[in-house]
Amino acid sequence: MGRLPGVVMKFVARLGHFVRSVQNGKQSPFRVRWARMALTAWFFVAVYSYLSLYHDESIKNYLSSVKETLRLHSTTQTSAIEPKKLxxxxxYDTKFEFLEPYTLEDDLLTVQTGPHRGQRLESVDELAFYDADPRLIWSVYTDHWMDGTxxxxxxxxxxxxxxxxxFHDWNKLASLSSTKISCDFLFEPFFNKEILDQIESEIGEELFRYGRGDYNSASFTHQKDQMVFENLEVYCKADGSNEGNTTSSNRKFSSGFQVMEMFEEVRPEVYQFLGRHFMLSTLRNPTSLTILNGRNAPIQVYVNQSSRANIAQSGLLNKFVGKHRKDDQTKMFNHTAYFKKFLxxxxxxxxxxxxxxxxxxxxxxxxxxIFHLQPSDFEFDAIAKIKELRARKDSLSFHxxxxxxxLEFSTSNHYAFDTKYFNEPSALKDFASLGAHHDHRFFNGAIVKDPYDSxxxxxxLxxxxQKFLKSNGLISWLAHGTLYGYVYNxxxxxxxxxxxxxxxxxHLHILAxxxxxxxVVEDPSEGTGRYLIxxxxSITTRINGNGKNNIDARFVCVDTGLYIDITALSVSSAMISSKFSDVFENDKKTLGAEIVHRDPNLIANETDLSLQLLQVRxxxxxxxxxxxxxxxxxxxDRSNADYRKSTSPEKLYxxxxxxxxxxxxxxxxxxNNHFMKFDxxxxxxxxxxxxxxxxxxNRYITILRREYRVPLKYGFIGYKGNxxxxxxxYWCVSxxxxxxxxxKQEHIDWNIIDSSLNNLKLDDIRKMYENLAxxxxxxxxxxxYNSRKxxxxxxxxxxxxxxxxxTSEKLNLLTNLHNNLSSHIQPTFKDPYLYSTERRAWERLEKEESNLTSxxxxxxxxIAEKLQNWTESLHDKTLDFYRLASVDFNTECEPIYVxxxxxxxxxxxxxPLLVE
Known part of the structure; x- marks a missing residue:
């Protein structure tokens, strides 16, 4: 190197120091991009000019490696979007719009997590794991479905x-090349701290997000559940990709073992990885994919039940890349364009x-x-439906x-012997009863511990x-606490x-x-949601039965396990609530004692037996x-006790x-014995x-008041710390x-609100927004801000x-309001996948940039100022949002609250009186 001028020698030394800091993850991604543009452009031109004169091969090789390192780290760590815009x-922007294009070189073929993060692969054959970015998956699948073959x-x-x-967090385990893990790791009440530290040291980041700080507590000691470990082979086994307990750099799409059975007596973060392993190795495939298509009817594609191969393992990815490798990198995975052609x-x-x-x-x-239901919507003859389906058995779809x-199973089974269908991980450790809000198969961590994320x-979800229902013409309405929340905002x-x-x-039977x-997969131009119906x-049982199956169906998020409970209303033999005594007494004389209508779902002398007759038999x-x-x-015994306590007017029948x-x-x-009248x-x-x-x-206040104590007032209301x-x-934490x-003036540079919180003046609202900012x-x-519209x-x-x-004026105004303003309402929250990618990009920036907080x-x-202006315009009846309709809603109808x-x-x- 002695033949190089001193200034170049110093530059080489500084560049080498910079590259090592890049390799150690100590440099800001923005500085890395600057290095690529400035250092690579200027420095290599200058140095290679000297090399052409002095022919120093060692320097040339060294600089080539530096150049490769800069290339590898230049585009993979953080979006190039400006911090303010990010x-x-x-x-404050919930539009469904990705930060940057997804590309083959910088995204798919660049390792995104683990000890080899930033390394560039030569081909898809080298992939050992990948994040299933929806742009990748949709591009590959729609192109395959459109293929002439x-x-x-x-x-x-x-x-x-x-x-x-x-499977983002699961990929961290799949990325390991030196840390050894085994089945034991997933079946202890909480992770072995020593192994957890080794994993995180190797991958260079936390293994999981929620509850990670708990492991810093001295009370976390290593322990095993002996009941599980005596029969561990029932729950877990090596998957054959290695020799059981050791990881391998050659292993692909595996952490080294399979989970056959779930086990709840663990903390949420342990159950999270149990669940992901169970999904990959054991959970049955869905029957079909139902692909939403805006307001149009969805497309349904049936699924191979014996398949477990991802797009890399099945060859679909290689086929796609081979077909499109010469395409523009920024357009190669333009999934919405492929989807449009697919439709x-x-x-x-x-x-x-x-x-x-x-x-x-x-x-x-x-x-x-308004939509008028029919009384026949609340009746269903399952026996007749069975006959109809059997008659055309050879032409039935998979569904x-x-x-x-x-139906054959449900109608032939007495309700006393129904087994619980839906299962929730309610026995998770250190998670209170929050596990009950998740489907056990798809639990993916303690997400509900973060109110915003949940x-x-x-x-x-x-x-x-609701988009799924609308696109299919299926009828449902908000109920219980969901309906109660709707009332306010x-x-x-x-x-x-x-x-x-x-x-x-x-409609439940049509759904089934x-x-x-x-x-159900969301229209890829609108979002990234995936939900199992x-x-x-036992849906032909329409009474409480043995009490194990009050929920008829669920719409389950496969990324989190969160769900929507779906219950059907129907005619049944259940004793009506005493709250309907007046209705019963008024109509009893006209009803008579004669049995005019019979339950068509029951089989005589089999499923129609009372519990007492069943016991005798x-x-x-x-x-x-x-x-x-x-x-x-x-x-x-329970039925007899309930009968004695019952105050139902139908008790004696x-x-x-x-x-x-x-x-x-x-x-x-x-x-679950919630009763409603048709009207x-x-x-x-x-x-x-x-x-x-x-x-x-129609009468949602009456329905809610039967179940809850609904305050009469739209105004300041407190409930359990909210x-x-x-x-x-909006509901805020008190x-x-x-x-x-x-x-108490604890913040010197903040405004002081003099008036009571339950009666804020307009100027106080402005001050509150300023303090919030x-x-x-x-x-x-x-x-x-995002929910204001x-x-x-x-x-x-x-x-x-x-x-x-x-009533006619109300319906006209409501129709005008919905037709003109609803399309301008933005989602309150961003698509979850977009949020996770943007949040990770912002968090990486926060570690490097010192001025991001300001x-x-x-x-x-x-934003606070925009909210202030919105509030003032609403108060002054000059809100532009209300002027988007053919009438100015600022002046239509006297405001309930100002x-x-x-x-x-x-x-x-x-x-509300909406129909005569």
Whole structure:
């Protein structure tokens, strides 16, 4: 090197130091990109000029390696988007729009996690794991489905949960090349701290996000559950990719073992990895993929049940890359372009879902402000349906075949022997009862411990469900706590971790016939959601039965395990609540004691037996086990006790008489004994819930008041540490509000709120927003900002529904409101996958850039000012949002609530009168 000029020698030394710092992860990704542009461009031109003169091969080789290192690290760590733009997009822009294109070289073939992060692979054959970015998966699958060789629409598509669910954290285990892990690691109550530290040291980041700080506690000691470890081979085994306990750099798409059975007596983070392993190795595939297509009918593709190969293992990825390798890198994985072409293909058109059981009126239900149900929607004859399906057994679809089997099983099984269908991990350690809000198969960590993250995922869940219903013409309405949350601001309560919806029994059966065990995938131009429709095995039982199956179906997020509970209402023989005594007494004389209507789902002398008669029959029958006999006896004892305590007006009548009475009274129930009258439900009223079309019952205040203590007032309301702030139109944690009020002047540079929180003046609201921006709680600020249109929409909806206009005037105004303003409502939360990628990009920046906090606070203050202006415009009746319709809603209907003015309204004292 002595022949090089001194300035070049110094530059080489500094460059070598910089490269080593890049390799050690100590340099800002933005500085790395600068290095690529500045150092590579200027330095290599200069140095190679000297090399051409001095022919020093050692220097040339060294510089080549430096150049390669810079290339590898230049584009993979953080988005090139400017910090200000990234923060604005992360917090205050919920449009579905990716930061940057997904490319072959910089994304797929660059290792994204683990000890070899940043390393560039030569081909897809070298992939040992990958994050299933939706742009990658959609591009490969839609291109395959459009391929001329796939002309047979009955061909079963390849499937792996790895491609259709979140395995980001699991990939960290798959990336290990030196740390040894075994089955033991996943079946101890919490992770072995020593092994966990080794893993995180090797991968250079935390293995999991939620609850990681708990492992710093001295109380975490190594222990095993002996019951499990004595039978560990029942739960887990080596997968054959290595020699059992050791990892291997040659292993692909495996952490070295398979999980055959789940075990709950562990902490959430352990169960998270148990669940992901179980999904990959054991969980059955869905029957089909149901692909949403905007407002149009979805496309349904049946899945190969014996397949577990992901796109790399099946060869689909190699085929795609070979076909498109010469394409523009930024357009190669343009999944929306592929999807658009796919929708126009003959394959998509032949696989479009058609539901012949629905009327044209039902298919167009979501285009009307009110929708009239029929009493026949709450009846279903399963025996007749079985006969119909058997008659055309040779032409049944896969879904219809399994539906027939389910009906045959359900109708032939007495409700006393129904087993619990849905399972939740309610016994998780150090997780209170929060596990009950998750499906055990898809649990993916303690996400609900982060209120913002859980709301974000729940928002995507309900939005996709409602879009699924609308695209198929299926009818459902908000129920229970979900309906209660809607009343105030068009969203669920922030502390709720699931949703409740109800539907007529007829529509539940249509759902089962066409969609049970389908994986609903969101339109890729709208979001990245993947949700399993799972329907129970005893839906022909319409009474509480043995109490194990109150939920009929679930819409389950496969990335988190969070779900929507779906319950059907139908005629049944259940004893109506005493709250309906007046209705029963008024109509009893006209009903008579004669049995006019009978339950068509029961088989005589088999499933129609009362518990008492069933007990007599099985007591001397050796084909029933002692356990079955004990079960029935327990149920008989409980039934007798419940009967003695019952205050139902139908108490003295037989099950057959009750069914006939309830049929004529048009009183329907779910299996958890929630009763409603037909005219309380119908007609359904169209509204916006979480920014998508949804239905609520006609008399939703009456229904809610039967179940809850609903305050009469729209205003300041407290509930278990939460407060509904009408000025914000949102539920806030009360401790945060106390902090923002700054009454004790704990924050010198904050505003002091003099007035009471339950009666803020307009100027106080401005000060509260300013304090919120100063506080750094950008998640709350973003929620208020991103929900402002939805909550303001709901506020005007309340004004109209409960106002003094005639019913026809109300319906016209509501129709105008929905048709003109609903399309302008942005989602309250960002798509979960987009959020996770943007959050990780921002967190990487925060580690390197010192001025990001001040930049974020500056943007927060700008947002707070926009919220102030919104509040003032709403108060002054000059809000531009209300002017987007053909009428100016600023002046339509007297406002129920006005910010900054004392209000004593009793708006919820009765139902809104929308139909005569």
């Amino acid at each position: 923060y604005q997009k992360l917090r 796939q002309v047979d629409t009955t061909e079963l598509t390849q499937f792996s949960w790895y491609d259709w669910a979140d 126009a293909s003959s394959f998509a058109q032949k696989n479009q879902v058609t539901i012949n059981e629905l009327s044209d009126e039902e298919r167009n239900a979501y285009s009307k402000q 219809e075949t399994t539906y027939l089997e389910s 709301q974000l995922k729940l928002n995507a 309900i939005r996709t469900f 068009g969203q669920t309560f922030p502390w709720d971790f699931d949703f409740d919806v109800q539907m007529p029994i007829r 016939q066409h969609f049970n065990q389908t994986l 799972d329907i129970g095995s 099985i007591d001397n029958d050796p084909s029933y086990s002692n356990e079955d006999k004990k079960l029935v006896k327990t149920m008989v 037989s099950a057959e008489q009750r069914y006939s009475f309830n049929y004529d009274l048009q009183i329907y129930n779910c299996r 309380e439900i119908s007609p359904l009223v169209l509204t916006e819930f979480h920014g998508v079309s949804a239905f609520v019952p 407060v509904f702030m009408p000025e914000f139109r 401790s945060l509000l106390q902090t923002l009020a700054n009454k 100063q506080s750094g709680d950008s998640k709350v600020l973003s929620t208020l 939805l909550s303001t929409y709901r506020l005007k909806e309340i004004d109209i529904q409960f106002g003094s206009n005639s 930049l974020a606070r500056e943007i927060d203050r700008e 910010a900054g003015e004392s209000s004593r309204n009793a708006v919820f004292s009765q139902d």
